[in-house]
Amino acid sequence: MHARVFVFLLFFNVVFADIGTTLTQSKMSAFVPSGMLTDIDFSRFWEEFRVDGHIRLDCGVDDLRDGLIGFDAYMTEPTLIAEITRERFRLEFMQIDLKVDNDEKKQILQTGRTREDDAGTKGWLYNHIYQFPLLSMIFKDNFNGAFCFEQGTTGIVYMSELDPSANIDLYRLKMMPLLASMLTEQGLINSIASCISTELYNSLDPGEQRDSGTAKIYRDMMDTFFYVNGCKGLIPVGDYSNSPDPLANAFNVSLGNMHLMSSTSPLLKQTVRSVVNNYSDERWCKPKTGPVPMIMSQYNAQIVRPRVGKVKENGTTPPNSTFLKNDATTGDNTVLLIWQRRDYSMFAYKCGKRTQE
Amino acid sequence: MKHWFFLLLLSLPLFGYTDLGIHGHTYEIKEQNIKELIERRLLKLDRNKLKQDYLNAIEKAFTSEISLPPAMRDYTVRYQDFVIASYDVPDPAHPNNILYPKGSKIVSSLPEGAVLKMCFVDGSDMDLLHEVHEEFGECDYLVTKADIRKLSFLGNSIYPMNIAYVRRFKIDKLPVRLVMQKDTIEKTYLNIGRLKKEVWEKKNAR
Secondary structure, three states: OHHHHHHHHHHHOOOOOOOOHHHHHOOEEEOOOOOOOEEEOOHHHHHHOEEEEEEEOOOOOOOOOOOOOEEEEEEEEEEEEEEEEOOOOEEOOOOEEOOOHHHHOOOEOOOOOEHHHHHHHOOEOEEEEEEOOHHHHHHOOOOOOOOOOOOOOOOEEEEHHHOHHHHOHHHHHHHOHHHHHOOOHHHHHHHHHHHHHHHHHHHOOHHHHHHOHHHHHHHHHHHHOOOEOHHHOEOOOOOEOOOOOHHHHHHHHHHHHHHHHHHHOOOOOEOOOOHHHOOOHHHHOOOEOOOOOOOHHHEEEEEEEOOOOOEEEOOOOOOOHHHHOOOOOOOOOEEEEEEEEEEEEEOOOOOOOOOOO | OHHHHHHHHHHHHHHHOOOOOOOOOOOOOOOOOHHHHHHHHHHHOOHHHHHHHHHHHHHHOOEOOOOOOEOOOOEEEEEEOEEEOOOOEEOOOOOOOEEEOOOOEEEOOOOOOOEEEEEEEEOOOHHHHHHHHHHHOOOEEEEEOOEHHHOHHHOOOEEEOOHHHHHHOOOOOEOEEEEEEOOEEEEEEOOHHHHHHHHHHHHHHO
């Protein structure tokens, strides 16, 4: 707590007195492109932000702009928007229905079923993931070096309507062979351990999550069993979820597609030190691509539409539809804000775009 | 005696308090917290421009811009499909043990009886694409250089070519059809020179 206040005062001359419980309870209006205002609690940023006393001198210096000395730090920020809809090309985040010329055509599944047939009974869903580097959008380079907000454009990185794996499940087995190799009976048994760890980790406050030894054990368990979505079982294959609850579907399917993105392209970088990257010290200095699995503990999700909920670890029991009992909505169309954590060396971290190696 | 002296000393400020008034300039302490800072910056964002940026990105998503060289001969290759473990993958049954050591082969298999057909094609020449479609037939088409919304003649399963699929299946030339069964992939390349000749002959025959 003292470290963050000190650093902020020292380098930016921005004075703020209360970064504790006041903000924890506060809500604020957040930007959404359509003009729709949603209350998002940004206090998570300060709750998780930490600077420890360790001075780092080993981040590579490529040119004079790179810092020489850094302080080990840790932060989280919103970076992605994931939306789930029941309607093809419905862009819930922007409140737009995209008209597509051949939209009337039915997508034929390998088995001969149509997605439309399944939509009513088995829960086929459409998933879109947008890049949403909110803090770098609003602060530009103001705090560059100190925080190193996620850079990037305001693009769309995934549309399930345009992905064969989302329409024909078997492609997903091909695209994620490592994940597929884990879909075993033992994998399911492991989901029990993953479930317990995830729930326990989620119940800790952000400070404990970061610093306590017990939390590290939970985190390692979550990351090791990367193919298990905590208490929700194995990572969903395809844009299909068997859960009768639309909110649970949103969390499941979005996470499954984030796994696909991590497995098949260098789009999602690893920004935290974890058991699955052997606690690589390189992550203090710059984001890295791969190895294959997505680091579960790097991301957590917060439902922001139809209504704002709490930030939740992946794999925890998501809010169910009783969460919306006072809203005139089914929750079929859902928007999640994805938060991304980062271990980094303050002032020595090589900030950059997602495409940067 | 000593104690009484200290008590007297401690009580002195109670009687010695004097308001000295205010001298010189005074400044209001202005606090700027991060919540307000974010809120103010959010208001400055051009929402319409941002929305348009997203819509432009979505519009572009229907057309892939991947460039790959044309195949210059007809040929077929068949191989076992596998990926290389890029790190030591822990054993799900015994997390302390290694299931796939870094660098080892992980074979990718489809369930018994399942067959997938995926075709990677260039859509910059529509006549040529029609010819490719005649030869490949029903397939899941991944198309580059054309808006997939205008290619309904290819069937019901058309997608913009995604670099992830190109990398995963090591696509180096176009057009190519992949037939996937069990743990094998059969790649069939079509000779673009031959196809162009056939298109030209058909046009002349009309």
